[in-house]
Amino acid sequence: MMHSVERRDIVLVVDDSPETLSLLTDALEAAGATVLVAVEGANALALVERITPDVILMDAVMPGMDGFETCRLLKRNKSVAHVPVIFMTGLSETEQIVKGLEAGGVDYVTKPISPDELIARIRVHLANARQTHSARAALDAAGRYLLSATREGKVLWSTPQATALLTSITVSPPGDSLVLPEPVQRWLEGRKGEAVSAPDTIELPVEGTPRRLKLSYVGQIGPEELLLRIVEDEGLSPEQVLKAKLNLTVREAEVLMWLARGKANRDIGEILGLSPRTVNKHLEQVYAKIGVENRAAATALAVTALTSK
Numbered sequence: 001m002m003h004s005v006e007r008r009d010i011v012l013v014v015d016d017s018p019e020t021l022s023l024l025t026d027a028l029e030a031a032g033a034t035v036l037v038a039v040e041g042a043n044a045l046a047l048v049e050r051i052t053p054d055v056i057l058m059d060a061v062m063p064g065m066d067g068f069e070t071c072r073l074l075k076r077n078k079s080v081a082h083v084p085v086i087f088m089t090g091l092s093e094t095e096q097i098v099k100g101l102e103a104g105g106v107d108y109v110t111k112p113i114s115p116d117e118l119i120a121r122i123r124v125h126l127a128n129a130r131q132t133h134s135a136r137a138a139l140d141a142a143g144r145y146l147l148s149a150t151r152e153g154k155v156l157w158s159t160p161q162a163t164a165l166l167t168s169i170t171v172s173p174p175g176d177s178l179v180l181p182e183p184v185q186r187w188l189e190g191r192k193g194e195a196v197s198a199p200d201t202i203e204l205p206v207e208g209t210p211r212r213l214k215l216s217y218v219g220q221i222g223p224e225e226l227l228l229r230i231v232e233d234e235g236l237s238p239e240q241v242l243k244a245k246l247n248l249t250v251r252e253a254e255v256l257m258w259l260a261r262g263k264a265n266r267d268i269g270e271i272l273g274l275s276p277r278t279v280n281k282h283l284e285q286v287y288a289k290i291g292v293e294n295r296a297a298a299t300a301l302a303v304t305a306l307t308s309k
Helices: 018-030 041-050 067-076 094-102 115-143 160-166 182-189 238-246 250-260 265-272 276-290 295-307
Strands: 010-014 034-038 055-059 085-089 107-110 146-149 155-158 201-205 212-222 225-232
Touching: 010 018, 010 041, 018 034, 018 115, 034 041, 041 067, 055 067, 055 115, 067 085, 067 094, 085 094, 085 115, 094 107, 107 115, 146 160, 155 160, 160 225, 182 201, 238 250, 238 276, 238 295, 250 265, 250 276, 250 295, 265 276, 276 295
Parallel strands: 010 034, 010 055, 055 085, 085 107
Antiparallel strands: 146 155, 146 225, 201 212, 212 225
16 A cells, blocks of 8 residues: 555545544554544545545444445445445444445454554555546546447447547538448448458548547447447647657657646656756756757747647
8 A cells, every 4th residue: 555656545534433543543654644534424424525535444333323324425425436445343243244335335344453454455445446446437538439330331329529529520411310421431341241351440631620530440239330439639749749850858858848838847847757956957958959048949949849740
């Protein structure tokens, strides 16, 4: 747990016992976590409105709103629905454990708590939650740009984000659904039968603009329905452009790009994980390589390099 340079893991402990709170706070802080404390369920609910913890340790039995009810209410809040909840209980009766898992908990530990065992379990659940969360985010991002079409290029359905991109390349007969342009229809035809000759993606220029869209074949979802993904092809990143045009190293190009975006040396250092002194060194190299004396001239040259074709 907790060795990440960017930030410390945040553990929310919900318990009404001062002894437990002090034991857990000491152990978790020693392991490098930031500890938030709530002495009752209502407290915890108010706290997660302001800050999202990475993991929640929940006392099962508290006066007033118990841990199970608190967990159920927490899980209704979208921003903490994915956060693992570990129940702490002094009762080893099975029904308490089952109740905790039914309320949305992922694990339980019994009191008296062994801090080492608890920290080991937290590490496991943090890793699992992160993996699931990134997979879900990736799926979500991919899912936003999906559409389905027939081989003849007739769009059957598309998500709002895909529709926004499609309108710049499709022809739309009056009152009819969108139809993909001819090159796409030929591409879809080429994906027929056993020996598929067409590639998995096709690039499409947007007329009258430098923009390019990329359609990818995802799979077949019906006898005459193909699932496709559409994204805008960003082309080269600004750093790659600066590196190539001005003959810089990758790191120098990154520093120059942030300089051109108006960032101070300290900010550039924070963004790229460098010390201000290293940023200065890189900038001196950049000035020498591109033949300028100061920030303003370097910025002007970078902007010209990025905007000229």
